[in-house]
Amino acid sequence: MRILPRTVSATVYTGFLVLLAIAPWIFSVIDEPFYLDLLSRGLILAVAALSLNLILGYGGMVSLGHAAYIGIGAYCVGIPAYYDFYNGWLHLGLTVLVSGLFALVTGAICLRTKGVYFIMITLAFSQMVYFTFVSLEEYGGDDGLVIYLRSEFPTWLSMDSPVALYYWIFTVLLITLFFIHRLVHARFGRVIVGSRFNEDRMQSLGYSTYRYRLSCYVISGVICGIAGMLLGNFTSFISPEMMGWTRSGELIFMVVMGGAGTLFGPLVGTAAFVFLEEFLSRITIYWHLIFGLMLIALVLFGKGGIHGWLSAFDSEEERG
Amino acid sequence: MNQPLLEVTDLNKNFGGIIATSRLYLSVEQGQVHAVIGPNGAGKTTLISQLSGQLKPTSGRIEFEGRNITGYSTARRARAGLARSFQITSVIMPMTLLENVMLAVQGSEGHSFRFWASVKRDGEMIDAAMKSLVEVGLDDRADRIAAQVSHGERRQLEVAMALAMGPKLLLLDEPMAGMGSEETARMVEILSRLKGDKTILLIEHDMDAVFSLADSLSVLVNGHIIATDTVEKIRNNSDVQQAYLGEEHA
Known part of the structure; x- marks a missing residue:
């Protein structure tokens, strides 16, 4: 059992997680509660990015419709709350069920295609969900829905205060990181990674790759749904805007910026994204332009994203 | 007959x-x-x-x-x-030779819906994969990335992967x-050693x-x-x- 991280990148990530763990305390000391909000939102997006990374980074399935699951998760809180059902287990169970089913049905169709067709069909399905919620007048349609109370859990699991909600999100993030870490090194994950590089070869080795990829797609959808459930609780106002295709694009940006197919890449990518969005937009209203230029630079020069830069400092034999 | x-x-x-x-x-x-x-x-x-x-x-x-x-x-x-090797080398390029062969072993061992145990600690699977690498004389290169070995060595890897599946044909x-x-x-020497056995x-x-x-x-x-x-x-x-x-x- 080793205690201290061995590589530069692992040291940075460990430090980052420790900072996240004590962040509410720091923000209360410097009396800046706004940053806790910013961080909470960032970590929710990080969970969504981690889930996208599972299919995009490890599995090579580029989905441009992943924000649909954020919306599904959020409405799995919003719609029961509209009828005064606030039980948190109900919200969580419903989120897992609906996002899992949606991923199973749409994934079964999407995974019959490859490359650009896969991108387009995932986009099409997410737009279907988007316009479905736009047209649901009962639940606010375009205007969205206000959630008056957060999901109710037993006292020790309560998410009622901002700090409690933050730790809820942080715990989900840690569980997701650990789960994905185990998953990609287990037999299942090896099949997913192998299929990304050479699906034909995997089939001739005896793997029915479609089943494995579909299962991976469902797991990813469920995790992203849970991120949506957290976002619904966090914003307490939900609208179809949450699942627009631009949000799906931003999730891809976070994954690629941090380093697709790496465990911590999406986390640091999301952190960078939220930071840039927040601070660039304070400097200039044309921040999207700077953002776009950075994206181009990243694609041209930044092989492996932020994780790639960090691991360049790791010594040769410890990398991997 | x-x-x-x-x-x-x-x-x-x-x-x-x-x-x-x-x-x-x-x-x-x-x-x-x-x-x-x-x-x-x-x-x-x-x-x-x-x-x-x-x-x-x-x-x-x-x-x-x-x-x-x-x-x-x-x-x-x-x-x-039925195990096949390809005329145009078809291996998982970014993985090591050992990881490639381990995938072949894993494929022959029933379903892979196992989400928790790390294959890196699966001694039996590693041993089985190493055995196939020994058969084609690649055991000393087990930890090299497939993309970084020579064409001839990748051809040998193809055969090792096919062997690792424990095929009947x-x-x-x-x-x-x-x-x-x-x-x-x-390669002729490797294949002639398999002759009679496979x-x-x-x-x-x-x-x-x-x-x-x-x-x-x-x-x-x-x-x-x-x-x-x-x-x-x-x-x-x-x-x-x-x-x-x-x-x-x-």
């Missing part, structure tokens, strides 16, 4: 108007090395792709151990014991393709290799097998010489 391990009956494959396989009959006996030779474009790889399931035949029947496997998917045929599609003479000699259907261009490895031989011309016999008899068959071997062997 024993039933052959692989029995192909009246196999036909058309791509539009082009006939790639025509009225093809082939059987491979248990324990034999059977080679298929033929000029470029004779339909050798098309044949092997139909046997391993990447291509669906237009008509015909493929039986493996007496079972009709014509409708099986590639993955199901692999699990039934090895389908080797030009294992010597693109190799220098030294590498070819090494049943092999060998598709090969290199005549010296075929003549030294094969027990029996089929000659494929324009998608049709024009002769099947022992190596000696094929060598002296004048039709075959005309169709394929050319002046120098006459």
Whole structure:
């Protein structure tokens, strides 16, 4: 059992997680509660990015419709709350069920295609969900829905205060990181990674790759749904805007910026994204332009994203 | 009379108007090395792709151990014991040689819906994979990335992966393709060690290799097998010489 991280990148990530763990305390000391909000939102997006990374980074399935699951998760809180059902287990169970089913049905169709067709069909399905919620007048349609109370859990699991909600999100993030870490090194994950590089070869080795990829797609959808459930609780106002295709694009940006197919890449990518969005937009209203230029630079020069830069400092034999 | 391990009956494959396989009959006996030779474009790889399931035949029947496997998917045929190597090297490039072979072992061990235990700590799987790497003489390169070893070594890796599946029948599609003479000699040596132990259907261009490895031989011309016999008899068959071997062997 080793205690201290061995590589530069692992040291940075460990430090980052420790900072996240004590962040509410720091923000209360410097009396800046706004940053806790910013961080909470960032970590929710990080969970969504981690889930996208599972299919995009490890599995090579580029989905441009992943924000649909954020919306599904959020409405799995919003719609029961509209009828005064606030039980948190109900919200969580419903989120897992609906996002899992949606991923199973749409994934079964999407995974019959490859490359650009896969991108387009995932986009099409997410737009279907988007316009479905736009047209649901009962639940606010375009205007969205206000959630008056957060999901109710037993006292020790309560998410009622901002700090409690933050730790809820942080715990989900840690569980997701650990789960994905185990998953990609287990037999299942090896099949997913192998299929990304050479699906034909995997089939001739005896793997029915479609089943494995579909299962991976469902797991990813469920995790992203849970991120949506957290976002619904966090914003307490939900609208179809949450699942627009631009949000799906931003999730891809976070994954690629941090380093697709790496465990911590999406986390640091999301952190960078939220930071840039927040601070660039304070400097200039044309921040999207700077953002776009950075994206181009990243694609041209930044092989492996932020994780790639960090691991360049790791010594040769410890990398991997 | 024993039933052959692989029995192909009246196999036909058309791509539009082009006939790639025509009225093809082939059987491979248990324990034999059977080679298929033929000029470029004779339909050798098309044949092997139909046997391993990447291509669906237009008509015909493929039986493996007496079972009709014509409708099986590639993955199901692999699990039934048909292992294929590719003419154009097909391995998982960013993975190490050991990881590649471990995937082959894992594929032969039932379903992979196991989400928790790390394969890096699976001693049995590592041992099985190392055994295959030893058989092709790559054990000292186990931790190298596939993209960084030589072409010849990747060809050996292909064979190691096919072996690691524990197959009943090895389908080797030009294992010597693109190799220098030294590498070819090494591959012939590897394959001759498997001879007698494994049943092999060998598709090969290199005549010296075929003549030294094969027990029996089929000659494929324009998608049709024009002769099947022992190596000696094929060598002296004048039709075959005309169709394929050319002046120098006459």
